[in-house]
Amino acid sequence: MTVAAIIGGGVIGGGWAARFLLMGWDVRVFDPDPDAERKINDVLDNARRSLPGLSDVALPEEGKLSFHTAMSDAVDGAIWIQESVPERLELKRKVYQALQEHCAPDAIIGSSTSGFKPSELQGCATRPDQIIVTHPFNPVYLLPLVELVASDKIAADLVTRAKDLLTGIGMYPLEIGAEIDAHIADRLLEAVWREALWLINDGVATTQEIDDAIRYGFGLRWAQMGLFETYRIAGGEAGMRHFIEQFGPALAWPWTKLMDVPELTDDLIDRIADQSDAQSGHMTIRQLERARDDNLVTILRGLKARDFGAGALLNAHDRRVEGPITLPHDLRSLIMTVERTVPLDWTDYNGHMNEAKYLQAFGDATDRMMWLIGCDADYIAGGSSYFTAETHIRHLDEVHAGELITVLTQVLAGKGKKMHLFHRMFAGSRELATGEHMLIHVDLTTRRASDPAPALAKTLGLIAKAHAALPHPEGAGKGVGVKG
Numbered sequence: 001m002t003v004a005a006i007i008g009g010g011v012i013g014g015g016w017a018a019r020f021l022l023m024g025w026d027v028r029v030f031d032p033d034p035d036a037e038r039k040i041n042d043v044l045d046n047a048r049r050s051l052p053g054l055s056d057v058a059l060p061e062e063g064k065l066s067f068h069t070a071m072s073d074a075v076d077g078a079i080w081i082q083e084s085v086p087e088r089l090e091l092k093r094k095v096y097q098a099l100q101e102h103c104a105p106d107a108i109i110g111s112s113t114s115g116f117k118p119s120e121l122q123g124c125a126t127r128p129d130q131i132i133v134t135h136p137f138n139p140v141y142l143l144p145l146v147e148l149v150a151s152d153k154i155a156a157d158l159v160t161r162a163k164d165l166l167t168g169i170g171m172y173p174l175e176i177g178a179e180i181d182a183h184i185a186d187r188l189l190e191a192v193w194r195e196a197l198w199l200i201n202d203g204v205a206t207t208q209e210i211d212d213a214i215r216y217g218f219g220l221r222w223a224q225m226g227l228f229e230t231y232r233i234a235g236g237e238a239g240m241r242h243f244i245e246q247f248g249p250a251l252a253w254p255w256t257k258l259m260d261v262p263e264l265t266d267d268l269i270d271r272i273a274d275q276s277d278a279q280s281g282h283m284t285i286r287q288l289e290r291a292r293d294d295n296l297v298t299i300l301r302g303l304k305a306r307d308f309g310a311g312a313l314l315n316a317h318d319r320r321v322e323g324p325i326t327l328p329h330d331l332r333s334l335i336m337t338v339e340r341t342v343p344l345d346w347t348d349y350n351g352h353m354n355e356a357k358y359l360q361a362f363g364d365a366t367d368r369m370m371w372l373i374g375c376d377a378d379y380i381a382g383g384s385s386y387f388t389a390e391t392h393i394r395h396l397d398e399v400h401a402g403e404l405i406t407v408l409t410q411v412l413a414g415k416g417k418k419m420h421l422f423h424r425m426f427a428g429s430r431e432l433a434t435g436e437h438m439l440i441h442v443d444l445t446t447r448r449a450s451d452p453a454p455a456l457a458k459t460l461g462l463i464a465k466a467h468a469a470l471p472h473p474e475g476a477g478k479g480v481g482v483k484g
Helices: 011-022 036-054 089-102 156-168 185-201 207-225 228-234 236-252 266-280 285-305 310-322 355-373 377-381 454-467
Strands: 003-007 026-030 065-068 080-083 108-111 131-136 145-149 172-176 335-341 384-395 404-415 418-427 430-443
Touching: 003 011, 011 026, 011 036, 011 080, 011 131, 026 036, 036 065, 036 285, 080 089, 089 108, 108 156, 131 156, 145 156, 156 172, 185 207, 185 266, 207 228, 207 266, 207 285, 228 236, 285 310, 335 355, 355 384, 355 404, 355 418, 355 430, 355 454, 377 384, 404 454
Parallel strands: 003 026, 003 080, 026 065, 080 108, 108 131, 145 172
Antiparallel strands: 131 145, 335 404, 384 430, 404 418, 418 430
């Protein structure tokens, strides 16, 4: 089992622990705080209910979590060590000296620092070439970005290995080519923060008005496109050059006070705190965190459905986790066509999976069956596909967000233009629903029924013949159970 050591179990350290753990790593934590275990378990509760919903395939089996009173025990066997102690350079250097007395020489030591350069961190280290900046964003278990910054003492192969390991846990390592205080993202955030302080100081806006301006406006654009691609579109057909020609002169206008920061007087601090209390004081921190997580899952899954921005990254990670899609060698058994966790946004006002999502799961199972017999993207691009002509779903039991569901598929008929499927959905041994679907092969040019390609028809026929020996499923062929 792959082992990660987490040194410092605060908000960021706890997020790293959750990310590694839920991606199948064993995690060993060192933090002298007597409440560290409780705090990390609180973060894990949030991660367990939200992270699996980002994936449309089953995540790896969760790793083993352990807490250690000695740093030497925590780093034993670790190939990745994530330091997330407070932002004090002398403390971080002291931690590295202790770590390097006990950790493997080839282990990667990543720092969550939001401001220090790697060369500063390496100052008193025994092996400076082992320490690299890996700065994440909260919540670490949901947000993929990690800023990866190396110094000239770090070999290229360590950077490559770090990128591969971070990608393997579903993150996006952004390699920054030069050392700079606060890296990239925090410098951009700092610019917005400085201007926001002035807007409050000058009585122009409240904390809520500033947040509304971001979350209802450019924040949504930035979430899926960033800055420059957004502005490129703003330039119209002429692109970025036209945008700069049009709006570049505005940079000389005195719109902002970007290079000047208001003094954080007691009055200003009180004003910010009071406005923040008025804005969000009716919710506890846990409630705010859960609201944040729910919203992030919904946004990211929306982007995933569009295969755009961070959603494309999630789809690529699903494909890596799932591996190649192939027919089982033995066709005499039911075929597993879906294995996934019920995400947060699949539930309804009754607190269980919405009826439409049963159809979505069965639709996904049908799509997988089509793919397995050869009706894949290339086949469809060639001008043929299957259309669903009739569907009948029986809802047998309820299922909630976070539960792992599987769908087993039986081919009842597969001859000529027709494909007749029967899906059974389970949560463990509990049967949740059945879905019966009749599909017709069509020519996408004429939009009319047509015969499938010979190779596809042969594969489908072989499965149908093998499945004919299985018991006829209960509920197949039945209509709505209304009695006269």
